[in-house]
Each structure stands twice: as C-alpha cells, then as structure tokens.
Amino acid sequence: MEEQLIFNYTIPGDDFTRAGEASSSVKNKLKKMGLDSGTIRKVSIAMYEGEINMVIHADGGAITVEISPEKIRMILADTGPGIADIDKAMENGYSTAPEEVRSLGFGAGMGLPNMKKYTDYMNIDSTVGVGTTVTMDVYL
Amino acid sequence: MITTQTLIDAGIFTLKTQGDPAKSIKKVFCCDLLSIAMGKAPAESAWVTVMGNRNTLAVASLADISCIVLAEGTAFQDAEIECASQEGIAVFATELPIFDAALKIQELLS
Numbered sequence: 654m655e656e657q658l659i660f661n662y663t664i665p666g667d668d669f670t671r672a673g674e675a676s677s678s679v680k681n682k683l684k685k686m687g688l689d690s691g692t693i694r695k696v697s698i699a700m701y702e703g704e705i706n707m708v709i710h711a712d713g714g715a716i717t718v719e720i721s722p723e724k725i726r727m728i729l730a731d732t733g734p735g736i737a738d739i740d741k742a743m744e745n746g747y748s749t750a751p752e753e754v755r756s757l758g759f760g761a762g763m764g765l766p767n768m769k770k771y772t773d774y775m776n777i778d779s780t781v782g783v784g785t786t787v788t789m790d791v792y793l
Numbered sequence: 794m795i796t797t798q799t800l801i802d803a804g805i806f807t808l809k810t811q812g813d814p815a816k817s818i819k820k821v822f823c824c825d826l827l828s829i830a831m832g833k834a835p836a837e838s839a840w841v842t843v844m845g846n847r848n849t850l851a852v853a854s855l856a857d858i859s860c861i862v863l864a865e866g867t868a869f870q871d872a873e874i875e876c877a878s879q880e881g882i883a884v885f886a887t888e889l890p891i892f893d894a895a896l897k898i899q900e901l902l903s
Contacts (some may be wrong), residue, residue: 673851675903680855690857694836697855702831705848758827758844 658720664704666712669757676701678729679718683725688793696725699771702764703729703787709754710734711743711785725771727789735781745767794819794899797860797883800839804898805887806862810874811844812883816859821898823891834858841895843867847876856881864891892895 654778660682662675680697700716707714719726736742743765750760769775772789778787820838821846824830827848834840835859842849845867853861860883863869868886869877877884887894888890 670847672848678854693856698831699863701855757848758848760827761826763828763832
C-alpha cells in the first residue's frame with residue numbers, strides 16, 4: 654500500500670437491523686487487501702462497538718476509515734447528546750442504554766472499554782449537546 | 794482441533810445452515826450478552842447462546858466466530874439464516890440447555 658485509502662460511511666440512527674453493515678464492509682475490504690486476520694479482527698470489533706454506540710445513543714453519524722501503510726484510523730463522528738463524564742463511560746459495566754437495547758443483548762457497558770482494548774490508540778472528544786468524535790488507530 | 798464439518802458429522806445438533814464446513818473450531822464459548830461476546834469470544838470458536846437475533850450474526854461475523862449453536866430451542870428467522878449462509882457462518886439448533894450443548898462440543902474438542 655503506497656497511498657492512503659479513505660472510506661466514508663453514513664450510519665443510520667435507531668436501525669438495529671442495519672447496525673454492523675459499515676463494519677462488515679470494512680472487514681471485507683481489509684480481507685481483500687490481505688491484512689492479517691488478527692488486525693482485521695481488532696478493527697472489526699472496535700468499529701462495530703462504535704457503530705452500535707452511534708445507533709443506540711446518537712441517532713447515527715458518520716464514520717471515516719483511513720488506511721495508510723502505518724495504521725488504520727477510524728473516525729466516528731456524531732451529533733448526538735455527547736458524553737457528560739468520559740471517565741465514567743469508560744468504566745466496565747457503566748451504561749446509559751435504554752431497556753429495549755438491553756433486551757437485544759447490548760447496553761452492558763462494555764462498548765467503550767472493548768474499543769480501547771482492541772485498538773492501539775483511542776481518543777474521545779465530546780461536548781454535551783453538540784456531539785462526540787471518537788478516533789481509534791490500529792497500528793500495522 | 795475440529796471443524797464445523799465435525800459438528801455436522803457428529804449429528805448432535807440440528808443443522809440450520811452449514812456456512813463454511815472447513816472452518817476450524819478451537820474453543821467453545823457461552824454467552825448471551827452480545828456486548829460481552831463481542832469483546833471476549835475467542836476467534837474460531839463455537840458460540841452457544843439463546844440470543845437469536847440479527848445482531849448475533851453481526852457479532853459472530855466480526856469476531857471471527859466459526860459457528861453459532863442456538864440452545865434451549867431458540868431460533869433465527871429465515872432472513873437471519875440466509876444472512877448466516879451468506880456470511881459463511883454455520884448455525885446449529887438444539888433443545889439442550891446451554892451448558893449441556895457446550896459440553897457436547899467440548900467432548901469433541903478433547
């Protein structure tokens with residue numbers, strides 16, 4: 654890979670039947686590029702968790718995936734309610750997801766910790782009432 | 794190590810879609826919370842769960858899980874079975890409880 658590849662996705666809000674489509678698309682692209690399965694798995698899990706968060710909390714958003722020779726960068730931007738206490742949100746088991754989401758098997762407060770666990774770098778930039786941008790890198 | 798074909802041949806569960814029969818199964822994993830499964834399910838595992846919705850398939854696909862075993866008589870809708878087939882994920886069903894189903898896979902693994 655000599656140059657940077659950029660893929661953009663729009664994530665529809667409140668549609669659980671489509672949640673994961675963008676992550677699946679990225680996974681398939683990385684497979685075709687011949688990246689190792691461990692790296693693909695890390696990107697897939699981290700991006701899916703972020704995608705689900707956007708559907709649950711922010712009525713969707715936009716994801717940009719940048720693939721360079723050094724790393725895969727995922728930028729997840731939404732205009733949702735924002736995260737009031739990021740440290741609290743990063744705690745295992747802390748969740749503000751509604752009951753209907755929990756009944757589908759999500760909302761256990763594992764999303765952000767999983768995203769951190771499966772990436773080499775993660776930054777959350779959030780303003781209450783404005784939105785949240787999560788940037789994650791997986792190094793190649 | 795076994796493959797999903799081993800599980801098919803064993804005939805211990807009802808086959809719903811065979812996915813990729815050559816996929817290896819290295820571990821068995823039990824969990825019904827998708828949030829936890831996403832973070833902790835080992836790659837190339839057989840996942841025993843009662844959570845049969847479309848997101849179960851997304852988690853299985855993205856976490857490189859080899860097959861899903863729906864326990865306690867739970868079932869996917871036809872659309873989910875079709876989706877699993879396209880994703881190459883084998884799906885089995887059983888009336889057994891989760892522990893008993895997982896134990897049968899573990900016996901094949903060991």
